[in-house]
Every structure is written in structure tokens, then in C-alpha cells.
Amino acid sequence: KEAKLWGGRFEESVTDAVERFTESISYDKQLYKHDIMGSIAHASMLAHQGLISASDRDSIIDGLNEIERRIENGEFNWRTDREDVHMNIEAALTDMIGEPAKKLHTARSRNDQVLTDFRLWCRDAIDKILKSMKHLQVSLVTLALKNKDLIVPGYTHLQRAQPVLLPHLLLAYVEEIERDAGRLVDCRARMNFCPLGACALAGTGLPIDRFMTSDALGFTAPLRNSIDAVSDRDFVLEFLSANAITAVHLSRLGEEWVLWASEEFGFITPSDSVSTGSSIMPQKKNPDPMELVRGKSARVIGDLVTLLTLCKGLPQAYNRDLQEDKEPVFDSVKTILGMLEVSAEFALNITYNQERIQKALPAGHLDATTLADYLVKKGVPFRTSHDIVGRSVALCTSKNCQLLDLGLDELRSINAVFDEDVYEFLGVENSIKKFSSYGSTGSACVASQLDYWVKKLETN
Ligand code: ARG
Numbered sequence: 001k002e003a004k005l006w007g008g009r010f011e012e013s014v015t016d017a018v019e020r021f022t023e024s025i026s027y028d029k030q031l032y033k034h035d036i037m038g039s040i041a042h043a044s045m046l047a048h049q050g051l052i053s054a055s056d057r058d059s060i061i062d063g064l065n066e067i068e069r070r071i072e073n074g075e076f077n078w079r080t081d082r083e084d085v086h087m088n089i090e091a092a093l094t095d096m097i098g099e100p101a102k103k104l105h106t107a108r109s110r111n112d113q114v115l116t117d118f119r120l121w122c123r124d125a126i127d128k129i130l131k132s133m134k135h136l137q138v139s140l141v142t143l144a145l146k147n148k149d150l151i152v153p154g155y156t157h158l159q160r161a162q163p164v165l166l167p168h169l170l171l172a173y174v175e176e177i178e179r180d181a182g183r184l185v186d187c188r189a190r191m192n193f194c195p196l197g198a199c200a201l202a203g204t205g206l207p208i209d210r211f212m213t214s215d216a217l218g219f220t221a222p223l224r225n226s227i228d229a230v231s232d233r234d235f236v237l238e239f240l241s242a243n244a245i246t247a248v249h250l251s252r253l254g255e256e257w258v259l260w261a262s263e264e265f266g267f268i269t270p271s272d273s274v275s276t277g278s279s280i281m282p283q284k285k286n287p288d289p290m291e292l293v294r295g296k297s298a299r300v301i302g303d304l305v306t307l308l309t310l311c312k313g314l315p316q317a318y319n320r321d322l323q324e325d326k327e328p329v330f331d332s333v334k335t336i337l338g339m340l341e342v343s344a345e346f347a348l349n350i351t352y353n354q355e356r357i358q359k360a361l362p363a364g365h366l367d368a369t370t371l372a373d374y375l376v377k378k379g380v381p382f383r384t385s386h387d388i389v390g391r392s393v394a395l396c397t398s399k400n401c402q403l404l405d406l407g408l409d410e411l412r413s414i415n416a417v418f419d420e421d422v423y424e425f426l427g428v429e430n431s432i433k434k435f436s437s438y439g440s441t442g443s444a445c446v447a448s449q450l451d452y453w454v455k456k457l458e459t460n
Pocket of ligand 1: 320322
């Protein structure tokens with residue numbers, strides 16, 4: 001067995017079970033790019049500070065670049081007995097260049113190293129997610145533009161409520177994703193501080209320059225407190241919280257599309273390219289991708305809960321428990337990226353069934369609130385008008401008709417204030433025309449919302 005990098009004081013080698021149980025290479029090898037970046041910045045700083053020679057620095061950097069090349073070409077031998085990504089790369093560097101490699105870990109611990117890698121990795125992950133979020137927003141806006149004037153039932157309690165323009169509904173999701181993106185941007189800014197040089201927990205007496213490595217790696221500044229730098233994981237907790245909120249939003253979108261694709265609603269038809277079938281029922285065409293968007297949100301929420309539970313009650317500073325922080329983060333990122341991608345693809349492959357929607361609109365008295373507003377405009381106090389329209393609806397129910405089918409005499413029998421102009425307020429088309437408040441579903445309001453998003457998504 002090869003001696004461990006930390007093996008000096010040990011008289012026995014660890015058992016196979018311990019080796020298997022404590023390794024993290026099986027998953028933290030994903031950090032290799034950032035580990036190498038961090039090591040190159042560290043070696044450059046060590047040379048600049050006179051802690052290693054320029055020629056040692058050069059052979060370290062050349063060696064690390066060669067290791068990166070080998071990893072990317074699948075020529076690198078990842079070894080479980082070398083525990084994690086950091087020791088795999090350092091040991092391979094030693095195999096390759098000998099003596100100079102032994103100087104790389106000067107004024108560094110795996111504790112600050114792993115966090116440097118992890119923050120760099122998360123920073124890149126956030127950038128990827130932001131891109132994917134924008135793509136989903138663009139896809140939703142595209143879908144909205146294709147169905148600009150389509151009126152659909154709006155629901156509360158999943159009961160017919162008021163008519164809305166479809167773009168209005170779709171833009172609600174665009175707004176949610178915009179805030180999700182904003183949370184990631186905030187989180188990225190708070191995350192972007194450099195742990196490197198905090199060493200195990202206490203810093204070092206060697207003359208390092210933490211500002212130099214921080215700059216080289218594109219961080220805003222070094223973290224101020226070395227104990228904090230190696231022990232806290234709030235940057236990933238915040239990241240996973242943001243992902244969990246995004247996942248909840250996407251699960252709602254998924255639910256809506258699953259529901260609308262059902263025979264009962266029948267409002268949308270997803271294309272075959274985004275549907276799957278049944279192994280037994282030949283007629284089936286299921287909206288599985290969006291069911292899985294709904295389902296996978298569970299993992300993203302679970303990942304956050306795992307990490308919160310992991311960190312709860314840990315004493316300062318680094319504890320090996322913290323090695324368990326990687327998998328939930330990798331899982332959360334991979335899952336959320338998949339959810340965003342497939343939601344965008346679904347959006348681009350939906351047809352709204354105009355006829356079916358048209359047939360649905362008359363039911364449920366979607367124009368009742370507009371009618372109440374009509375009475376308010378005539379000077380009736382809202383509570384009274386609510387009651388008058390309520391009684392008009394009851395009359396419709398008994399006659400099995402819509403509000404616009406009631407004759408003026410019938411309406412007047414309920415209250416004399418009704419006039420001929422009432423029919424301009426009835427029916428969903430008329431009703432939509434009456435909405436005018438900022439942010440409402442009125443055509444002009446929705447058109448300006450659409451305009452806002454088209455411009456915003458083009459320019460950023
Ligand atoms: N693989 C470890 C982790 O992910 C690296 C840090 C190990 N530090 C230590 N003192 N054993 O947390």
C-alpha cells in the first residue's frame with residue numbers, strides 16, 4: 001500500500017472499510033478544474049512571496065496543466081486510496097514532477113483548499129443556472145407571443161374565477177423566475193470571497209499574500225476570519241435555498257401543464273416530442289417531463305434539508321461531516337438544470353386548444369366580478385353590488401344560463417340600477433376589456449408587460 005500524504009505519524013494503514021467509507025473521490029473529482037485553478041494561483045503566490053522558487057512554480061504549473069489534460073482525456077487514474085480530489089491531484093503531481101510538488105501544499109490545508117474549489121465550482125454552477133433560467137423565460141415569452149390574444153379561465157381554489165389573457169398567466173412564471181435569478185445573483189455576490197490561506201483554521205505564520213490569490217481567482221476579497229472561512233457552509237445553504245424556491249416554482253408550472261393536458265381540462269396538447277407512452281395502454285400519451293419536473297422538486301428541497309441538517313450543531317471549525325456537503329449540492333445543481341431545460345423545451349412544444357378553451361369560457365360566470373364593478377361605477381356600494389350580482393348568479397343557476405343571457409327586465413327585477421349598457425360588461429371578451437389597473441389582465445396592460453419582457457430578455 002502507498003503511504004498516505006498525511007501518514008507520518010501512523011504505524012498501521014487504515015482498513016479497507018475505513019478507506020471506502022471516508023473516500024470522497026468518487027464524487028468530488030468533479031471539482032478537479034477548480035482544484036487545479038486554485039493550486040495554480042496558490043503556487044504563483046508562493047513564488048511571488050519567495051516561499052518557492054520560480055522554477056518550482058513553473059514545473060508545478062506545467063504539471064498541473066498536464067494533469068488537467070489527462071483528466072479531460074480520460075487518461076487520469078483516480079485512486080480511492082488517495083481519498084479525495086485534492087490528494088489525488090497532489091500525489092499525481094508528485095509522481096510526475098517529484099520534489100517541487102512537495103512544496104505546493106505550503107501554507108495550505110485541505111480545509112481551505114476544498115472551500116476554494118467549492119466556491120469556484122458553485123460560482124460557475126450559478127452562472128449556468130442563470131443562463132438556463134433566461135432560456136426558460138425566453139421560451140415562456142415566445143409561447144405568450146404565439147398566443148397573444150388568447151383568453152383563458154383564471155382560477156382561484158381551482159374554481160373558475162375571472163378571465164385572464166394567457167400571456168398574463170405565462171408572464172407570472174417569468175416574474176417568479178426573475179426573482180429566482182435575483183436570489184442567485186445575490187447569493188453569488190455573498191459567496192464570492194476567498195477562503196484560500198485560512199489553512200486548517202488559524203491561518204499561517206508564513207508570509208503569504210491572500211489578496212493576491214483572491215484576485216487571481218476572481219474573488220472580491222479574502223474572507224476576513226480564517227475560522228469562519230473553513231467552517232461555515234452558509235454560501236451553499238443559501239444557494240440550495242434559492243434552488244429549492246426555483247424548484248417549487250417549476251413544480252407549480254409542471255402541475256399546471258399536467259392538469260391542462262388532461263382530458264378533463266384539454267386546454268393544451270404537448271407535442272409527441274415532449275410526451276411519453278404507456279407500456280400497457282396503447283392509447284396513452286403522458287406529459288411525463290412535467291410530472292418529473294414536479295417530482296424532482298422533491299430532491300432539490302431534500303438536498304437543502306440534508307445540508308441544513310448536516311450543518312446544525314457542528315462545533316467550530318472544520319469537521320469531517322462537512323465532506324457530506326458536496327453530493328447534495330451536485331445533485332441540486334444537476335436537477336435544477338434539468339428541470340429548467342425540460343420546462344423550456346415543453347414551453348416550445350405546447351399547442352393551446354382554442355376551441356376547447358372557447359367552449360370552457362362561458363361556464364363559471366367569469367364575468368361576475370366585472371358586473372359588480374359595473375354597479376360600483378353606477379354608484380352602488382361594493383358590498384351591495386356583490387350581493388346583487390350574487391343574486392343574479394343564483395338566477396342563472398336556476399335557469400342554467402350565463403349572466404349575459406339574462407334580459408334587462410330580469411336584471412332589473414333584482415335591482416333597478418341595471419341599464420342597457422350592462423351588456424358591454426358581460427361575456428369574457430367584454431370583461432377583459434374592462435381591466436385597466438397596473439399589472440392587470442387588460443389587453444393594454446398585458447401588451448406592455450410583454451413589451452417589457454421582450455426588451456429586457458433581448459438586452460441582458
Ligand atoms: N475531502 C475533504 C472534504 O471534502 C477535504 C478536507 C479534508 N480535511 C481533513 N482535515 N480531513 O471536506
